[in-house]
Amino acid sequence: MSPSATSAPNRSSAPAAAEPAASPLRTETPSECHPDLDQYAVPDLVDAFVDDQFHALNAVKAARHRIAAAVQAAVPRIAAGGRLVYVGAGTSGRLGVLDSVELYPTFSWPKDRAIGLLAGGHQAMFEAVEGAEDSLEQGRVDLEAAKVDARDVVILLAASGATPYVLGALEAARAAGALTIGIANNPAAPVTLGAEVAITLNTGSEVISGSTRLKAGTAQKIALNTLSSAIMVRLNKVYRNLMVDLQPTNxxxxxxxxxxxxxxxxxxxxxxxxxxxxxxxxxxxxxxxxxxxxxxxxxxxxxxxxxxxxxxxxxxxxx
Missing domain, CATH: 1.10.8.1080 (Helicase, Ruva Protein; domain 3)
Structure with missing residues (x-):
């Protein structure tokens, strides 16, 4: 099947590897808001973390038109028999796996049509696999092993936007003719520059510097919820606003x-x-x-x- 006419135009091929950053990534830049975080009283500490999460929502809201473009590009391919393939490492990868496994009980979506590829494999879902995200080649290999084709939609997640494993998968997905959706938390990231549909969730620095499991992860979770749920609505999995295609497994x-x-x-x-x-x-x-x-x-x-x-x-x- 040829790519849908609603897809964004192809861009140049995905970058082979991330270029060294000229300046620190925004997600890695220390926050200037809470330099004395370790001295906060517990109520103030909790307030700092909770309040910072509002930036995650604002980042997703700012990207809503790109998320809508991703939905419009994805639906024809999925309706034609394609799969949702999530690719990521660390927190981003786990969020992708989480979204993939929840589609079956929520929407009766076939398990073999929602695949989560996580750097380091199954073990990495539960504990860090050091160095797994650094292999460009492993990303290619894992994506190719999933036998991705032009009907599939590959969602590539990286807070930095430059994770080698994800960029390798992006390169292989583009070669296979799949629709590629890049999601990153830094502007002009390699994964978004190389993908057909780019979604930038510009969450900036974290309360704990570099800990992108915080608001960067929250923004990715909101974006994934929105993206996959909107696709399922368009695939007639919802009547009115009711979850009428659930699997009653308990x-x-x-x-x-x-x-x-x-x-x-x-x-x-x-x-x-x-x-x-x-x-x-x-x-x-x-x-x-x-x-x-x-x-x-x-x-x-x-x-x-x-x-x-x-x-x-x-x-x-x-x-």
Whole structure:
């Protein structure tokens, strides 16, 4: 499949490696706001950390148009069978893995279509793997091993924007024709300059100098939540503002499935449970079955014809 027409134009090929910085990265620059942090009383210490997080939200808000561009570019590829592939190291990589694994219980998104590549592998999710992020070649190898192609969307995360592992993956993703979305916390970073869609979350210096698990990480988490959730809404995983394509994998989610069905249809609990039991707790199917007063087979057929859109299935329209 050729890249979507909504994708940003290709830029020059990804940089082979990060160039030495002429000046310290903003994320590494010591904060001038709290030079005596170690002497703060506990309430003041907590206030300093909490207050600083507002900068994370402001950084994401400033990048909202780039996030929207990423969503628009990603949806056609994902709808055509592509995958979301997250790549990162350290905190950034763990945030990518977290976003990937939460898509299945939240949206019934297939596990094999949301992949997290973390420098250092599985072990690095739980403890630091020293030096793993420094290998440009390993980034290439891991990305190529995932068999990425032109339908896939590769989200490359690096607070510095210059992590060699991520840049290696970027180079391989571009060569494979995948859509590349670069997310960094420093302006004009190699990962954003090399990606088709650049998202800069300019969070500046940290309360604890260089600790980008703080507001840089918060900004990345907000951006990922926004990006993947917006994609899922566009893929008909949400009806109104209800999470109607969840996987009820535990007692809490079973209760949530019942509650969502009741809220969407106005049905009582017994009727909601009966409809859900008949369709193996597929909330979408239960909603259409109740509101259109058809059996679950007919409800599923309506949803299939509407490409999974509950609204279109109820209105008898093509989405």
């Amino acid at each position: 007692a809490k989610l079973l209760r949530r499935a019942v509650s969502l069905t009741m809220r969407a249809t106005g049905a009582g609990e017994d009727a909601a449970r009966e409809a859900l039991a008949a369709c193996n707790y597929q909330v979408k199917v239960a909603i259409v079955s109740i509101l259109k007063q058809v059996d679950v087979v007919a409800a599923q057929a309506r949803l299939d014809a509407a490409h999974g859109s509950v609204r279109a299935a109820l209105e008898g329209l093509n989405p």
